[in-house]
Amino acid sequence: MDTFLQQVINGLTLGCVYAVVALGYTMVYGIIQLINFAHGEVVMIGCMTAFSVIVALAGSGLPPIAIVLLGTSAAVPVCMIVGYVIERVAYRPLRNAPRLAPLITAIGVSIVLQHLALLVWSRNIIAFPQIIQLKLFRLGHSDTSAAISNVQVAVIVASVVMMAGLLLLVHRTKVGIAMRATSQNPLVAGLMGVDVNRVISFTFVVGAALGAVAGVMVGTYYGIAHYQMGFLLGLKAFSAAVLGGIGNLAGAVLGGILMGLIEALGAGYVGDFTNVCFLDKFLPGFSNACFASPESSLFGSNYKDVYAFIVLILVLVFRPSGLLGERVGDRA
């Protein structure tokens, strides 16, 4: 039970990060039906920028929280600029091109951003300075009880605040209504006096800002960063967005959290599920490894990365519109 609870806590933390990144994919998709594959790289750049600031300030004597916040407040504007420039330079000229062109461009933008990051931050795996003292809060009385760390609490709280803020922005403000109107019918939105290009830029910029914070969270949570980290993270968050129903904000949140839980529980239990030692009873000597270790399993937790793709494939086969995806008929 403790393992289960622990994996749920880990999964929720991870899921919040996926959800925040997935929101970036789903917002852009909702407004211009483009899968912005470069969004994972925006998250990576956010992570790297924060890393540089944190390293520079690590010896400054400032409180660790302040240093992380300063790192975040550098990462956010950098990513906003990157998001704006990507849309302006790479996607806007292709607004009316066949769908394949912007999709391939998005992959190209990913590669360009990765290599820019490589030039700035080198090809090495970067260790985040562990300036925040990890504190564990046990959820039981024994030393083996499940625990939640201060970093996990911070990740979850920050994510919830951002998700709530985004929902308020989209549903309660004038620019949010304009975003939804633009996604439903950009030509008519223009007739209402909405500068559609500005609304699209705004969407990219907001998505990138969320991505920047997600990048900082990933860096502080895992303690490492790499110029290619955006690829897998992006693909998982994208799968989460598809799981929830791409284009749907609540769907991205739900999909992200489910994806985190699936991955954490999968990683925690995949060994048990694929333990083959019981076969020894039927086929003596089936696995010599079982003498060495009764824990022998076909797959270990290093297979955690496959879950996102299993989920993606299952969703695409059985429910392409995702869990909360709108029926196609609802689109005008």
Add this chain to the structure above:
Amino acid sequence: MSLLALEALEVAYGGIRAVKGIDLAVESGELVCLIGANGAGKTTTLRAVTGLVPAAGGRVLYDGADISRLRVHEIARRGLALVPEGRGVFPQLTIEENLAMGAYARSERSAVRADEERVYGLFPRLKERRRQTAGTLSGGEQQMLAMARALMSRPRLLALDEPSMGLAPIMVEKVFEVIRAIAAEGVTLLLVEQNARLALETSHRGYVLEGGLVTLQGEARALLGDPRVREAYLGE
């Protein structure tokens, strides 16, 4: 000076000209209709006026300035509103939100609120359903919403593209009643219609469009009596 003047306007889709050089004027306070058969170029003309398609030739003068190079939202912000063919309501926004979009370019909150009450007065049905999404409205109600939304921008010139299309006769009556009410408030109107009789009976002047060219124009009453109009558009 006319509020709107088209001078030798041409519009082409991929090299094929749909509007082949038309001259048309709408004076301030007038109600002018544009009638013609399917494919005559009526919608295309309105699209060019509102910037949805570029003009291939000629000029669009609005309030004395050439607006043919402006972007759609810039034209809208000058007070030129269009209720497009097929209504173009935002189906997943509520009725309230659709109306808020109509007032998007306006900042005076209290005046916007007053106008909201005014259009609810014109269309009580919308007020009852103001928190429902526009996609749940009937075709006639969507037409009402599209007109109410356009009024929320306080337009100086309101262009309507076939507002009676697909509506039951009683709804058509209601739509024209509202059009007359809007005109009576001093809004200048450019009305595109297939229902030529009703359009001409409601308008001051009219233009007949055929194959992208203006073939007849004049006082609405005179057009109603013109044998060519009677034969081709009034089914006599």
